[in-house]
Structure formats: structure tokens, C-alpha cells
Amino acid sequence: MAEQTLTNNNISLDQLRPYYINDSAKISRSTRYYDYVFQQILDGKRSKSNWAAGFMSTLWTIYRRQYELAFVISLIFMVVATLETLLPQYSNGLSLFLGIVLLFVLAFKGNTYYFNAIKKKIETGIKPEHPSNNIDKQGTCLLLVFFITTFTLSLYGVVGVLLDPEIISMAEQLHHIEELSRKYLKINWIAFVVFWGALYIWRIHPEKAKRNS
Incomplete structure (x- = not known):
């Protein structure tokens, strides 16, 4: 199907709504929020800020099925974490700075x-799904498991080094923590590949197949 380029002047809230409503039986709080926000954009006004998106970043993008943006964000953070682990003298604090900017x-x-992502779906002729499929709770939970697991492993390793009675000096502790960081970096990359591989097979590929059908 040929794409039809839409502007904010020839698209309505009624066209957008089926792509973000998440409960067909009632008007949820989030639906009312996006009704208001998207109407602002349609009216040419500045969009209301979304601090949930700001603080939860990747979680929010996956929850709202914005997988491409979620992948880019998570990949950038993994690359930055790699630089901070392997080249701490040049990149220390980079992830904090990036997190604040993001x-x-x-x-x-x-x-x-x-x-714009919803408008793109309308332009390409992708029909809205059932309201329950406009959000991805399972993918969000999977990402939470990934975060909690990697954080717990890292915390356990660091605390273990600090409490080890055989490691007395600060220099020894830092050395062991650096070794652990490199070890957990490999684990995090493996988990990253597994997570996105699973999400691609489970969510992204079926969505792409619908676009091409």
C-alpha cells in the first residue's frame, strides 16, 4: 500500500485514538492523558511533558511498543557501560550524564x-489492534527481570568483595571490583542479546510481518 503523508491538519484525534487506547470497556486515565496531549499537538501547541517517559525511558518505550527507540536507548547505555568499564579514566560519569540528558x-x-510513531502507522495503513495490544506489559516485565537480575548480580559481587576478610586494602578491593565489572559486563552483553533476541521473535518480528502483509 502506498504511503499517504499526513500532516497535523488532516489527521484527527479519532484516527489516533484506536492506536493508544488500552481498554475498550472504559476510558482509562492514560487514555484521557494522551487525548489531551495529542490534541495539543494537533492544535500546534507545545506537548505536555511526560516525566514517566523521562524517568523510565526504556521501560516506557517498550510499554508503549516503541521498540526501535527502546533498542537504540538500551544499546547506547550498554556501549557507555562498556566504555566506563574498559576505559574508566576517559569515560567516568558518562552514563550519569547520558541518563540526565535522556x-x-x-x-x-x-x-x-x-x-509521530502512531501517525506513521496510519500513513502506512497499519490497522489498530485490540486495545489490550496497544501496550506491552509482558515485554516490560521481561525488561524489569533483566534489570533486577543484572543489578542484583553486580551488587552481590561488590558487597562480597567489600566484606571479604581476606581483602584488606582499598587497592585490593578496587582491583577485585574492576575484575568483577569486566566479568559482569560480559554477562550483561549476553543478557542484552538474549533479551532483544527474545523480544524480536516474540514481539517485533510479528509486528513487522503485519506491516508487510
Whole structure:
């Protein structure tokens, strides 16, 4: 199907709504929120900030089925974590800086990105799914498991080094923590590949197949 380029002047909230409503039986709080936000965008006004998107970044993008953006964000953080682990003298604090920048970018631009993603679906002729499929709770839970597991392993390793009675000096502790960081970095990359591989097979590929059908 040939794509039809839409502008904010020839698209309505009624066209957008089926792509973000998440309960056909009632109007949820999030639906009312996006009704208001997207109407602002349609009226040419500045979009309301979305601090949930800012603080939860990858979780929010996966929950809203914005998988491409979620992958880019998570890949950037993995690359930065790798640099901080292997080249700490040049990249120390980079992930914190990136996190702060991303927080404000998504908080102030996340709704606009979401709006444009839905508009793209309309342009390409992708029909809206059942309201329950407009969000991805399972994918979000899977990502939470990934975060909690990697954080717990890292914390366990660091605390184990600090409490080890055989490691007395600060220099020894730092050395062991650096070794653990490199070890867990490999584990995190494996988990990253497994997570996105599973999400691609489970969610992304079927969605792409629908676009091409």
C-alpha cells in the first residue's frame, strides 16, 4: 500500500485514538492523558511533558511498543557501560550524564515521538489492534527481570568483595571490583542479546510481518 503523508491538519484525534487506547470497556486515565496531549499537538501547541517517559525511558518505550527507540536507548547505555568499564579514566560519569540528558529529552519530546510513531502507522495503513495490544506489559516485565537480575548480580559481587576478610586494602578491593565489572559486563552483553533476541521473535518480528502483509 502506498504511503499517504499526513500532516497535523488532516489527521484527527479519532484516527489516533484506536492506536493508544488500552481498554475498550472504559476510558482509562492514560487514555484521557494522551487525548489531551495529542490534541495539543494537533492544535500546534507545545506537548505536555511526560516525566514517566523521562524517568523510565526504556521501560516506557517498550510499554508503549516503541521498540526501535527502546533498542537504540538500551544499546547506547550498554556501549557507555562498556566504555566506563574498559576505559574508566576517559569515560567516568558518562552514563550519569547520558541518563540526565535522556531524562529531559524523553520528558519533553517523548509524547511527540509517540504521536509521530502512531501517525506513521496510519500513513502506512497499519490497522489498530485490540486495545489490550496497544501496550506491552509482558515485554516490560521481561525488561524489569533483566534489570533486577543484572543489578542484583553486580551488587552481590561488590558487597562480597567489600566484606571479604581476606581483602584488606582499598587497592585490593578496587582491583577485585574492576575484575568483577569486566566479568559482569560480559554477562550483561549476553543478557542484552538474549533479551532483544527474545523480544524480536516474540514481539517485533510479528509486528513487522503485519506491516508487510
